[in-house]
Amino acid sequence: MEPDKVRNNLPANAIIFNSDIQCFSEALLNALLKQLIHKPAVPCPALMVEFADYVIKNNNGSAETIHPVDVMNIIQKVAINQNNCYIAAEAGNSFFWASHHLKFSQPVRYRVGTAFSTMGHYVCGLVGIAAGNKECAVGIIGDGAMLMVNEVSTAVHYRFPAIWLVMNDSSYNMCRQGLAMLNSEPLDCDIPDTDFALFGRALGADGYQVNNSQQLQEVMVEAIKNRNPAVIDVKIDKNVFPPLNDRIETIKGLIND
Numbered sequence: 001m002e003p004d005k006v007r008n009n010l011p012a013n014a015i016i017f018n019s020d021i022q023c024f025s026e027a028l029l030n031a032l033l034k035q036l037i038h039k040p041a042v043p044c045p046a047l048m049v050e051f052a053d054y055v056i057k058n059n060n061g062s063a064e065t066i067h068p069v070d071v072m073n074i075i076q077k078v079a080i081n082q083n084n085c086y087i088a089a090e091a092g093n094s095f096f097w098a099s100h101h102l103k104f105s106q107p108v109r110y111r112v113g114t115a116f117s118t119m120g121h122y123v124c125g126l127v128g129i130a131a132g133n134k135e136c137a138v139g140i141i142g143d144g145a146m147l148m149v150n151e152v153s154t155a156v157h158y159r160f161p162a163i164w165l166v167m168n169d170s171s172y173n174m175c176r177q178g179l180a181m182l183n184s185e186p187l188d189c190d191i192p193d194t195d196f197a198l199f200g201r202a203l204g205a206d207g208y209q210v211n212n213s214q215q216l217q218e219v220m221v222e223a224i225k226n227r228n229p230a231v232i233d234v235k236i237d238k239n240v241f242p243p244l245n246d247r248i249e250t251i252k253g254l255i256n257d
């Protein structure tokens with residue numbers, strides 16, 4: 001294509017690169033990686049647990065909650081690597097944990113609602129993914145989103161292999177932590193303790209509750225093998241901050257403008 005012809009359809013200040021696409025993508029990737037590596041670390045509130053200091057603390061099965069990164073590692077191992085499941089992440093911290101930590105070797109295996117990030121999108125959309133595909137669909141869902149709306153009953157009705165993995169931290173944690181990172185006044189972001197295993201069973205799905213990594217791994221293997229609609233209530237550590245520094249910096253920039 002002629003750059004001059006392309007320019008006719010673009011705003012006057014558009015920059016046009018006339019390049020082989022592979023060559024351009026590689027150069028872009030290198031430039032982005034360079035930026036990421038040289039980017040100065042953003043200072044975080046005292047509350048923040050640095051990943052560098054992070055120690056897997058649940059593998060003896062004694063802790064009451066699971067570190068969200070452990071949850072991602074188990075999803076990676078059991079759902080993605082071993083069972084090739086489709087994965088969807090809800091708005092909220094689930095989006096950050098999943099997008100930051102999960103890796104896929106095939107396209108169209110991972111979905112997130114980036115347009116409006118509407119809570120409930122994949123609590124419901126999960127049934128569509130499970131209906132349309134052979135492999136199980138696993139939704140990584142905040143407890144707030146799960147309580148807002150869901151389609152578990154539909155999956156039960158049609159026996160779709162959909163698994164709701166609820167990141168249960170008894171709070172709208174992205175809002176709670178986001179305010180803390182912005183050094184803003186806290187708001188009430190608490191959600192009453194909810195037993196999502198019971199909730200799932202009440203709707204006719206299988207229901208599991210897990211408090212440590214080993215239990216989660218065993219339950220995921222079983223739930224995927226059974227191919228029943230299932231709700232897995234995962235008690236996670238609500239005090240670890242997800243990787244949302246970039247978002248916070250963008251918001252700070254908007255506030256300051």
Ligand SMILES: Cc1ncc(C[n+]2csc(CCOP(=O)(O)OP(=O)(O)O)c2C)c(N)n1
Nearest residue numbers: 092093118119142143144145171172173174
């Ligand atoms: C329908 C809707 N309402 C409100 C929001 C704003 N919002 C984004 S994340 C969030 C909290 C999500 O809480 P939860 O589902 O428990 O997930 P967590 O962040 O705790 O993992 C809220 C209220 C939204 N994105 N969509």
